[in-house]
Amino acid sequence: MAEVLVLVDHVGGKLRKSTAELLTLARRLGEPSAVHIGPGAETAQVTLAKYGAHKVYVVEDAAAEEYLVAPQAEILAALVERTSPAALLLTSTSVGKEIAARVAVKTGSGVITDAVDVNAVDGAVSTTQSVFAGSYTVTATVTQGTPIVALKPNSAPIAASPAAGVIERVEVAISEAAKSARIVASEPKKATGRPELTEAAIVVSGGRGTGGDFSPVEAFADSLGAAVGASRAAVDAGWYPHSNQVGQTGKQVSPQLYVACGISGAIQHRAGMQTSKTIVAVNKDEEAPIFELVDFGVVGDLFNVLPQATEAVKAAKG
Amino acid sequence: MNIVVCVKYVPDAQSDRTFNAEDNTTDRANVDGLLSEIDEYAVEEALRLAEAHEGEVTVLTVGPERAADALKKALQMGADKGVHVCDDAIHGSDAAATSLVLAGAITKATGGSPELVLMGMSSTDGVMGVVPAMVAERLGVPQVTFASELTIEGGRVRARRDGDTASDTIEASLPALVSVTDQINEPRYPSFKGIMAAKKKPVETWSVADLGIDPAQVGLAAAWTKVTAFAKRPPRQAGTIITDEGDGGRKLAEFLSAGKFL
Ligand SMILES: Cc1cc2nc3c(=O)[nH]c(=O)nc-3n(C[C@H](O)[C@H](O)[C@H](O)COP(=O)(O)OP(=O)(O)OC[C@H]3O[C@@H](n4cnc5c(N)ncnc54)[C@H](O)[C@@H]3O)c2cc1C
Ligand SMILES: Nc1ncnc2c1ncn2[C@@H]1O[C@H](COP(=O)(O)O)[C@@H](O)[C@H]1O
Numbered sequence: 001m002a003e004v005l006v007l008v009d010h011v012g013g014k015l016r017k018s019t020a021e022l023l024t025l026a027r028r029l030g031e032p033s034a035v036h037i038g039p040g041a042e043t044a045q046v047t048l049a050k051y052g053a054h055k056v057y058v059v060e061d062a063a064a065e066e067y068l069v070a071p072q073a074e075i076l077a078a079l080v081e082r083t084s085p086a087a088l089l090l091t092s093t094s095v096g097k098e099i100a101a102r103v104a105v106k107t108g109s110g111v112i113t114d115a116v117d118v119n120a121v122d123g124a125v126s127t128t129q130s131v132f133a134g135s136y137t138v139t140a141t142v143t144q145g146t147p148i149v150a151l152k153p154n155s156a157p158i159a160a161s162p163a164a165g166v167i168e169r170v171e172v173a174i175s176e177a178a179k180s181a182r183i184v185a186s187e188p189k190k191a192t193g194r195p196e197l198t199e200a201a202i203v204v205s206g207g208r209g210t211g212g213d214f215s216p217v218e219a220f221a222d223s224l225g226a227a228v229g230a231s232r233a234a235v236d237a238g239w240y241p242h243s244n245q246v247g248q249t250g251k252q253v254s255p256q257l258y259v260a261c262g263i264s265g266a267i268q269h270r271a272g273m274q275t276s277k278t279i280v281a282v283n284k285d286e287e288a289p290i291f292e293l294v295d296f297g298v299v300g301d302l303f304n305v306l307p308q309a310t311e312a313v314k315a316a317k318g
Numbered sequence: 319m320n321i322v323v324c325v326k327y328v329p330d331a332q333s334d335r336t337f338n339a340e341d342n343t344t345d346r347a348n349v350d351g352l353l354s355e356i357d358e359y360a361v362e363e364a365l366r367l368a369e370a371h372e373g374e375v376t377v378l379t380v381g382p383e384r385a386a387d388a389l390k391k392a393l394q395m396g397a398d399k400g401v402h403v404c405d406d407a408i409h410g411s412d413a414a415a416t417s418l419v420l421a422g423a424i425t426k427a428t429g430g431s432p433e434l435v436l437m438g439m440s441s442t443d444g445v446m447g448v449v450p451a452m453v454a455e456r457l458g459v460p461q462v463t464f465a466s467e468l469t470i471e472g473g474r475v476r477a478r479r480d481g482d483t484a485s486d487t488i489e490a491s492l493p494a495l496v497s498v499t500d501q502i503n504e505p506r507y508p509s510f511k512g513i514m515a516a517k518k519k520p521v522e523t524w525s526v527a528d529l530g531i532d533p534a535q536v537g538l539a540a541a542w543t544k545v546t547a548f549a550k551r552p553p554r555q556a557g558t559i560i561t562d563e564g565d566g567g568r569k570l571a572e573f574l575s576a577g578k579f580l
Contacts, residue, residue: 011483068479068488069451069461093482094439094447094464101448102455104414110542111413113446126546132443136337137549144542180460181494184476185487198482202579224579232500242466242501243480248442249356249500251482257579267331278577279557280570291559296573300562308567309574316571316580 002030002086005079009091013040015047017199018091020158022151023051027161029120030086033057035079037064037072049165056167063174070178073102078172080107080146087125092150100150109145116155134274153198154254189243197227197244202257205229205246209262209302212239216306217261223313231263247272261302265290319373321364322424323436325357325392327385328443341538342545343410344443353388356438358505359498361392364436367470374398376427380419393516394508400521401427407526410538417452419536422529435495439464450497460490466501
């Protein structure tokens, strides 16, 4: 069976959830091989094997950590040349998409980003995307080179399927040209104890309607074990960090449940949340466009509705 | 410092965007279009840098005749001149072909030695956010993308990039390609004077062959990906909307409980 390369998404060896999703999806296309760039492969190996990685290619080169995107693209292009895989799968984050883009140009391959599904159809790799702020569903295929597909986090439920996960160390000579945009400082995001926005099963977001007080939003999120998001209006006002912004120029999320609180539902906000499975809104304006999307909506003041809902959730959970 | 800003003409997000049924490409003919909003931030940043470093700003678009509107808006904001790559052969190009044309046009516009290329982090229609990385790859210049802060000093670029897990500071030397986010500045509105002045600003129109690119390398037939089908999403089933009468929070919790979210 043909090999399918999966780029491991990790922070210092700690796997992000999307990696297991990619391995699960890769099994539909062939035999997954994980590509682990950077330190920590020995720790990651167990999980990679659990989700179906037959091989784990490990490339440890300091340049891949020190310089933006270009070295990782060179490593993957070299592995694509070497293994002629049936496909290369990556996570559709800004970095993942950029790596995919450069590998595509280097190897003369078609690239599809922001996919929410991937399948083998008549021997070809077929993808599903949601476009124009979620108003259309598009299926597409790659017609040249190695199909390179970047999949959004939360695209598939993960399922274990143990495989050998044999580590194979690979050396790739990284060119001087790729060592040009240097990461001179990196400030890790502050830990909040909450799940990561793009990985979370539930997201509760606050907007201008919070008036700057996110405490009812956070308390409700915590009762549900959810991540906290924000509209750009809330971010621009300095009420919440930009890294929590949901929308066209923020994060694209597709959780099982999205709760918009004091958010009107502008097209740019929708672009980041419209693929959520279930959508709930709390807004005091019954005309707010967000209500066009909801499965359940409460017309009311979030400062009354959220605390009551938080108590009720806590009580129901016992 | 000479700056090239790549700007895209996109269908208005507020209008009903759709596809051409014949070839599954984005319908750009039947909907109103405009300069992609995120590219306004790139134009604004270029104008500020040109003011600070005594430079000239060239705006570049690849697109159909109507894409000239995107250039016009950028010229009204204050850019000095425009380049429009307009060629029937381009219709249906994917990101790879678009990046090929952009790289060719940047090379031609700068006599082969670009200093600074600015772009938006992503376009508001495709929202792929991959064209900047592809153009950097093709030009062989450093890629400094998703900049939410930018300084250029002594031939060096320094930018802040907010990622999923960290906020990074990126450094590179010129020439470089920088893409910007909407956090970077507040784009200006064209002034009356700017609108009048734009009418006299030069705009060159180039074909793909003018760039030394074989037209067979671009367009729908040459695309490396193919849309096989598109479907309008069925309208969401109308949801339940209640008005809070003192028990809205409890009803919300009941809905979540019924949906097994607790
Ligand atoms: C280039 C560009 C990119 C953008 N990218 C994004 C993006 O990524 N993400 C994004 O979110 N936006 C983005 N925007 C901005 C977007 O257009 C909207 O301005 C923004 O989403 C509005 O945020 P909001 O809904 O919080 O505020 P508003 O539109 O002001 O809505 C606030 C809502 O809160 C309600 N409200 C007020 N008080 C209460 C209360 N006590 N209880 C309940 N409800 C209350 C009001 O009825 C109202 O509906 C972008 C814009 C541009 C131009
Ligand atoms: N046809 C085009 N003409 C000019 N610039 C473009 C074009 N397509 C993309 N760009 C530039 O690339 C950026 C990212 O686009 P995209 O990768 O399509 O999301 C845009 O913000 C523009 O700066």
